[in-house]
Amino acid sequence: MLALSLLIAAALGYLLGSINSAILTVRVLKHEDVRKFGSGNAGLTNTLRCFGKLCALITLIGDLAKGVVAVFLSEIIGTALQGPSADLYLLGCVAGCFAIIGHVFPLYHGFKGGKGVLVGVSIFLVLDWRVFCVLIVIFAAILAVSKYVSLASIISACLCPFLTALAQYLLPMRQTYSFGQIGVHFALTVVMAGMIVFMHRSNIQRLRDGTERRFGEKKERQ
Helix, strand or coil: CHHHHHHHHHHHHHHHHCCCHHHHHHHHHHCCCHHHCCCCCCCHHHHHHHHHHHHHHHHHHHHHHHHHHHHHHHHHHHHHHHHHHCCHHHHHHHHHHHHHHHHHCCHHHCCCCCCCHHHHHHCHHHHCHHHHHHHHHHHHHHHHHHCCHHHHHHHHHHHHHHHHHHHHHHCCCCCCCCHHHHHHHHHHHHHHHHHHHHHCHHHHHHHHHCCCCCCCCCCCCC
16 A cells, blocks of 8 residues: 555656646736746746746745645545555655656646746645745745845755754654654655756856846846
């Protein structure tokens, strides 16, 4: 039953993650493809820069919701299949990993999507709200100081695995996990963080070159 639970979690994560809120919102409201404007990224920041606050708000809600739903459903199904002994954090991490993959390589949109930051953060609303709150504070603080969304995203992603491990070891909430389980959870969050950082490789290069745009700077549609 564990294998079936993991398979279902992966499938749910990928299929829900493939629903790209930025692409759908801009297509419905503006009759355009967000990937043809600005940075070409189908994510929140590019949507805000090129199509304004309403499209960005809907994108924000949609991307947060799909990560939450993917993890929530995977945990419900895992509990139904495995009973109360199910490792809900494991199932949630698997669903989260595949939701990020779906967001980056969406099945419904030609496998060209966004960078997975919002989806990656959103899964912790279900997995561990404490980690979610800390990540939001870290992101906001770095953004406030640097004005770089990409830098705030990268640093938050890199810190996420360590925060999850510390939270599980020091402050267990829903379940108490063994060192082995915590190690597996840590490895999966490393994978999630690695995917997000990898998708920011062009931003990292622009940060090095000093050409990365700061938050609030407008870019004309091309």
